[in-house]
Amino acid sequence: MSEWLESAITRAQDINDWLAPKRANAVELLSNTNWPTRKTEAWRYTPLRPVERSIAQAVAASTELSPVEVAGLSAIELVFLNGKFDASQLAETLPEGLSISLGQNLDDAQKSQALDAFSRIKPERHMFGLVNDALAQDVVVVSVAEGAEITQPIRISSLLSQGAESHTRVQISLAEGSRLTVIEDVQAAGETLSTAFVEYDIAKKAHLEHYRFALQTGSNIAIGGSHFNLLDHATMHSTIVAFGSDLSRLDTDIIHAGEFADAKLNAMYLLDGKELFDLHATVEHAMPNGTTEENVRCIAADSSRAVFNGRIHIHRDAQKTLAELNNRNLLMSNTAEINTKPELEIYADDVRCAHGATVAQIDKQALYYLQTRGVSRSKAQVMLNFGFINELIDLMPNAALAEWIRPIIRERFAQMEVK
């Protein structure tokens, strides 16, 4: 076991709050966990040295931090400052049918409900998910009432100042027939370490529109998870946009726990310098008639390393499932590295499942075509890279977010091209 994990366990044992039973359980599981090495399948391509060497530590909430401006986006802001929930940034009045509370402020009945839901969706196999269980400073509980259609998006921003360590946790439940949009974002200043986990319980016929931005770069260590549970006829549409850093790791789990659920996941990550980004996306089809469509695209430049594991697991009862995963990767340099592993594990026969993965360079024909029109090679490369990602940006339902992210991505490609 690593010193880091030992210290995490020790710190967790000092916390005594309403989550005590859950924390104890996590601590016990962690005590029996071997610190991952290259032989640990889930961490095969992602060394944890940065965590072992991290100097990040708990620091007081900094009041200077505020969520990033997005033109045209009027969100309900749910802000964590160095891991502490900042209630002052939350709107005083919330739309009807939406409630947001700090876990410790819930009444006893609500508390016991929240306790039941805690870590029910997030699988135990995520080591840092357990760390988050054990160390989450503030747990925020969001619930949408039956049939409520919340048009204003909720944005969860985890903001970290230099050297901070933070563990944030949000529990979201959508009651039957409700609709909600959630944006998860981490903004970190450097040499930080964060774990940010959100669980989504999506009841019958409810719909979740979800975004996760992991744009922290440099020496930030960002580990997180978004875990979704879908009941009958529930639907979700998720978009993930990530850059890499010394260590960026995201685990998503989509669980079809009801029939006729539909999940769409579009993920893109653009890596430069020595960045690493690792996405582990698991889809569990436990019930019949579900559909899943995943598009994952990656561009790795310079000396970066991209890791993807896309697992689709069709359980014995999940007949008539349709599940597809399409993973495309562009490798831009001789020193960059792409590791991808799409997996199918199928125990039902009347299903249609497929995955495809490609690793290649920019399309030479397209490059030539642009050049014959007078566009320089380097500019053409930026355009093609952008186009490759833009296809997924175009699928983002929220126009303001799409407009906000496009120039950020374009800028990133322009920087890549200079090198």
Place this chain on the structure above:
Amino acid sequence: MSNSKSLLTIKGLHASVEEKQIIKGLNLDIKPGEVHAIMGPNGAGKSTLGYVLSGRDGYSVESGGVELNGEDLLEMETEERARAGLFLAFQYPVEIPGVSNLEFLKASVDAQREARGEEAITSADFLKEAKAACKQVNLPISFLKRGVNEGFSGGEKKRNELMQMLLLKPKLCILDETDSGLDIDALQVVAEGVNSQRSADRSFIVVTHYQRLLDYIKPDFVHVLSDGKIVKSGDASLAHELEAQGYAWLQKEPVEDELEG
């Protein structure tokens, strides 16, 4: 060079693809305003000529020279050739999903204007021009927003090529089998577009297998390309001759030449 007024001069061009020689000693001289048709059987090297002139990777020139406006074309990068006024309308334009047609056209026009030292065109003005060009080639305005050639039909792709030509205003246009896969209506639209662009300072190389296109775009000269060389040149009537005879005679002719020689 023999004629300083020539727009394009090709002398003794030998070029190969993957170590296979395709162009084997080609000569051609084009003056401003002229329309030259290049006809020939499949495999004669017709498309290769367009790729070599535009500088596609993998197409290497072994000997000979090409000048555009008195400048050594072969020394230039693909995009520099485009900026010098060379435009290739592709037989099979590639699809580029995610890059919008408008973005692509603006980038092309910007690059070319910049190279000529002209001021950048404003987005509003460009949009106006692009819309007009769309209209002229009979493409719905919505095509400007779609990915480059993405999901376009064969005819739409050709019209999109033509639209680019209208916007880029090149000096030399190479139309590579622009007629292939077009029905008669689409062919007319494309031909009208081309004809509208004919002018005293713009030349065309029309590469085609069939004479049909030349009913609509009247050439000043017709050349027959066979086995990497121009084996016969004439005026527009040569095209009709070819239509009547086909290309089979080409196989015999060189043998007869040898006998005579």
Place this chain on the structure above:
Amino acid sequence: MTEQIDKALAREYEAGFVSDVESETFEPGLDERVIRRISEMKGEPEWMLEWRLSAFREWLKMEEPDWALVDYPKIDFQAISYYSAPKSMKDKPKSLDEVDPELLRTYEKLGIPLIEQQMLAGVAVDAVFDSVSVVTTFREKLEEAGVIFCPISEAIQKYPELIKKYIGSVVPKKDNYYAALNCAVFTDGSFVYIPKGTRCPMELSTYFRINEQNTGQFERTLIVADEGSHVSYLEGCTAPQRDENQLHAAVVELVAMDNAEIKYSTVQNWYPGDEDGKGGIYNFVTKRGICHTSAKISWTQVETGSAVTWKYPSCILKGDNSVGEFYSVALTRGRQQADTGTKMIHLGKNTKSTIIAKGISAGKSNGSYRGLVRMNPGAEGARNFTQCDSLLIGDQCGAHTFPYVESRNPTAIVEHEATTSKVSDEQMFLCRQRGLDPEKAVSVIVNGFCKEVFKELPMEFAVEAGKLLEISLEGSVG
């Protein structure tokens, strides 16, 4: 349809008989003494014994791999006998006439007559029975062409320089747990050497038979194709029907020098155990080839037998322009478990690899494709194409795909596709409407599903493989 499939999944294992041969068999157990005794039985030189012992010491330090999607009770390596040979083989019969007729009858029953006149023309056979090679046919004819084809135990004595140079050169002693074990205790197998510029005049083939109870078979095959040579090698295997599991841990090494080509085909039909998963062979095999400049190695496998299969025939594409291929059909039924696939390691420029893997799962079985395609930084312009298709028959089985793609060269292109499907009611209806009975219909559909792989097999084997599938699926629909 599922019910009918379930009901009728029973199948006869035709090769399940036991030959009545008196054997000399070691007591179960594994230690250095056993290894010394094997080496002594084989009359091996000292260096070979030392090599075995060093592998054994490594093996003791290693752990059994657990990453494959297979589940079986822990193997007691002390309960296995590591050497068994018919007593009649002790005097090393000089010709077929001296070979125990019971042994010849065994092979005849398996459809492999060893009398040259009766054999398929153009196929030379090395017949391995438990721990020894019984006979190798057509040796004179091959010798004329300069081709060496003999039991590896004989090659160790006759061609020590070749063996020393190449054994363990492709699969190092410490490569993995079972390979290390094989290095320590291997008993027999085939050695092939094709000289420069030679096209081997006939197909070479080794037929492995496990007969004795409680023994493991640890064969080792080494094929060296010198510059510009060409060889096609076939391998078949069967074992009696027994209630105990038996271990088969083989190592195959292929060396294709510049411009050489090796085609290696396997029809694996070890006893799969019964419907309840009782008995059957644990087939834990390491197969790997190295391709030098412009060389080509093509693996084709039809895996229908064994209780548990753990097997990844691989290619190291070291030389520029070299080519690796892997064509596989893996059929599991009953309680069979197969975790099989390939590794294509691209080191050289413009190297190419193709992977076509077809998995068919029926009954309560599980079949997995596990593969690795690695493009190293030097693999300029390299290319891989992978297609994995799974077919599920019935709703109690599993079909899985675990491909690893690692690319470190931007000019390399990797394409991987995987699909899964079932025998559809529409397909069945069409076949039956045209007059086929349901069993035949399934077999026609499955054969069509496997066509891309079968066409890679040498003709004689293609027919056998087709039949094998048919037998395997017999009664899979009622």
